Amino acid sequence: MYATSTAILLALLLPPQDGGRSLAQQDATAARAITQEFGLSRWSDKLLERSLSRAKSSDDRAELLLARCDILRLKAFRTVDEKERLGILGEAGVAYAEFLESSGNSRNVSTAQQNLGQLTELYGRTLSNLLEAGQLSEEEKTTYIATAEEIFKSGLKVLNGLLDTSEAGTLAFNQATFSRAMVYRYWAGYYPADSLERDQYANRALGYLEEFAISANLLPSMLAYNATADVYRVLQDWESSNDFYDYVIFNTIDALATEEVKDYPELAQALEGVVQQSYAGWLAMLRESGNQAGFDQIYGQFLDWLDKERIELTSDGYLAQLEVASQLVDNGESAQALALAKEVADNNPQSFLRLKANAVMGNAIKNAPDDVVIEISTLFDAAEGAFFEKRYEDSVENFRRILPRLSRNPDASEYGGRAYYLLARSWSNLGYDLFAALAHEQGAKDYPDDEDSAAKNAVQWEKITARFLSANASDRAIEDWHTEAVDMLAALDIGGGDVQMNEAKRLNNLAKSYYNKRPKPTADSKEGQDAARAIRKAIDAYEAIDANSDSYEKALVQRGSLYFELGSFEPGAYDTALGIYNDYLNNYITAEENTPSDPRSRKVRADSEPLAAFNVGRIYRAKAKAGDTNSWPLVLSSFENLRERYPTQQSLADDAMRYRIEAFLNLGKVEDAEAEYQAMLAVPASDVRISIGAFYLYSAWAKTVDQAEDLEARLAAKERELQYLHAYNSFASNPRWQNLLGEANLQMEMDHPEVASGLYQRILNDFEKASDMTDISRFSARIGFVESLLAMRRVGEAVPVVEALVQQKPKNLRVKIAVVKVKAGFLAWDGRNVLEVPGEGTLEALELAKQMASDLVQLGKYEAEQEGKNPFYYAPWWEAKLSQAYVYYQLGKTDPAEAGKHKRMIESLQKQDPTLGEGVAGKRISESFKWLLLR
């Protein structure tokens, strides 16, 4: 092998050795040698390909093309499988044609022409054999016959050319004549009986053969007459065919008896071959014509001759035997047919005869009645032969016929498992996975003691059904089928716990897909029942894992998790889960025999123990949330110091802390909850977990706000509410706009317009187009943004937003208020001083503001009346009046007709309420009025 590789490498890598022969010539020689000596045609192809890409002259190119032709020719001759040979011959034919088109070297052209002529004949013969043996599908027949026609046309052209240029009587001339005749002989057979083409080509063949035979010596003339008999057979002229076979055999046997022939052993051997060839053809003709009596007689004669002359069978002699075997099949003598065909196969292991014999054996088996006793080894060999020859339809047929016989056969156990396996593989190769799975299943079940085959069958059974299941996850029948396969693997001790664990994991994932659906299925819904069923199936799968298996500990903990999930649908399952975990934590891991002894099991322990401890807390939490409030303290104790107990389990510890916050809050221990939260911040726990903790606290404080009895308490609670909501949003990885809007509104409420403004802007930038954002929320964000800007006295920034809001909701109260402020400006109060915040201030703007302000006053009055109040006791009315006054003030500055109007209005109010609304609407209102009075 090493020497071979070196030789090839050298051929590929070495530069030209001498200047006499070109590199192309050397490469051509090397390529031929590589195939000739080592049979490595692929390497030869690569060498030629590379060389062709570098070839500069047409001579070099021709040299390389011819080498390619020769390699293909050699490959074809060496190929045993006729179908494969046909393909290679086709390629070779094309290669020769390509060479002849491009070549100018007369020596090479002549050789190539002769080779092409021979190849054409060989193509014809090979295709003829395949057609006669019925080994081609209709599609293949059409394709190959079409190719044959192309090859014949170019081949005949070459042969005719050779005949024109060669001298009569020379070897080249004779060979070309014979080849031409044979091409027509084969070509005729491709057409239906009685067709014009068959008739025409056959008669051409007859003419050429006669012409050849007349002037040829003994051997070639006998071959020609033999071919003539074959042609008559094609024409179904039985009488003439009969006469010619008879003639060839008689005269050749006669010649063999002469001294002249006896002196030439090689000639004698060749003539013996001709006799056998004739007998083979004759028997085929007799069989085809249905002449049973004649067939029996001629076969008898053949056997007598072989026996008397002690003749060794040639391949044609074996073909004759196979004709007899086929006839025996036709006669219903299957057992004899099998025996004969097997003999041919055994004597020709590496030849195409073996393939033909296998085909005959297959036919014999197919036609054998059920009660015929056939050695199972014979049956099996035929079927197996078909499998390895890739005749999968035949191997299916043959193996199927073996199966019913197995039950009656004492050797069944030796063959049964493998028969099912190869049957299944045949189905797989034909593309029928369902049939393959069934065959594997039956093989595994019927022959579990055949270790090798049982294992292979079971493994494939599981693989195929797993594929089906992944495409049909909800199909119960397929799931059960796959489970059966997994159980078989376990029973055969294949794959160990891993197989079962994989199955359990698969069921676990399936169960998750059910119980993780959103919205979460309820216990009494169909989805809930499906989920419960899936969980139980997964539990069963984990329970099936043997206690001695490496996967047992993981399976145990996972069972606990599944019972925990089951608790959502069957509350009693929580206690089962608790039982499993407590048993695991208190008994299993403390038992000496369960001490992990290798890195893998130590890792399993390191992962499983904290998870179990954590899940205990989760179970108590689930029970508490389901109504068992006594479980909250157990939640606290279960999760206490989890981080210290399992320092590597950061995320579990973080979760433990946020669950403790929840538990504290449910027990009314707000301070403890806040202390836990602070501890989370101090660690620091992960942002996500902190955000959840913050959310719990925010929710708790929001409830407190609602329940606050006085304003002070309410404000204090609101501060905390805001604090935690802000924390929640800050730590959440993707805060929801709803929560951001809630915070923004709270921030405004708590007088943090800067923070609120930022939040509003973020919402409008990032979420305005969100699919779940309603128009109301969108408006809320916009108006909130405007109000925050106005609170910060950034009127200019608010203008475009207000303009848009006016278009959207012109009648909205908050919009009107904003419009007035933006158009006319407004008065702000910093706690001590009144500050003027200018607006647009144009006449048009002021007119609009005036209208809006008047609307606001009317609205304020209306609302006051609705509440049964005098407007003077209604704060929003005072706000409206202030807006109106300011608008008049601004108008007065522009329009003399309006000058002083604001003063008159305020003075009028003062008469009604000297405090100018301070007691109802606050100091800001009264100071603002006073400021206006002075203007």
Added chain:
Amino acid sequence: MILSCTLLLPLLLPAQQVRLNLEDGGRASGAVVALTLEEVTITNSDGDGVKRASREILSIVPSGMPAEMSSAEAFAKALDFQNAANAFDAAAGSVEPEWLAAYAGLRHAEVLLTWSTIDASKAGEAATAFAAWTSANADSYWLPRASYGHARAMATSNDVQGATTKMQELADRAFEKNLGRHVEFQAALVRSECFLLGGQAEVAEARLRDLVVKLGEASRDQDIARGTRQRIGRFQADAQLLLGQAIEEKDGVKAAASYWEGLAEARDTKADVRAAARIGLALAAKEQGELRTAQLQLARVIALQPAKAEVMAHALYELAEITESLGNQPVPAKTYRERLKANFPETTWAAKLR
């Protein structure tokens, strides 16, 4: 043609020959001298005439037929009924010798009968053809065969009375002229089949139950020649299948399930029958809505059981239907239809697809 001498065997000139399947399981071949209802004469390899009583011959098959007959058979094999019928009809008027022409006529009628399984309107034509043939060939060896076809054609054309009477007459004649147990039994079988074809499932069931038992006994009777026993065994298989069909028609698919189950599990059930029984079980499951179960049962038949082409084709046909109902899982239905058309093109199930 250049021939200087020939070998010694003039008889090798292949005359029109026949192959005889004999009651002892053996075969004989030769050129026909006479083929009558009670006796057949052929020439042996020595050229001598050999007479055999018809009862010794289970069937006669012409071999090395002329091109027009071969061509007609090819059409028939391909279920190209029109061309087959025309070709046989033409051959009946042109081939020689006379017995072969008669055989062509018989085949013509048989093709029409097969055609009627797809196109029921051909049954009448088939009946007419058989009637003409039996009238013209009343003493032919093939008269029983023609009578079976005639009866089936009549039953399909709703003349159950005529069909069953014909078979009774044939059975009587077979007994009287000692034509062989196989003829009597086949007549009984075809008679029962005619009841079924004519919609009289109850009558058919009763007769078939009885016949199955009798055929079973005869197939094990060592006093009967081996070849005849094998033939009777095949009749038993056919009777078992017909019985299943009768039960299905009478009581429904579900009711037939227990019958099919018994047949499928019995040790001595022939492969074809076992396969057909499993198909029956699958169809029962299908009727109960257990489509996946039915699918796997049918697939199991195809995957693991040897069966003749019609049975396998039936299984593929049903499998495709059910797979389509199951949303083409796990393998698309068209896979099975393609296999049916490619591998069993000559079956009536493939013809249905076309």
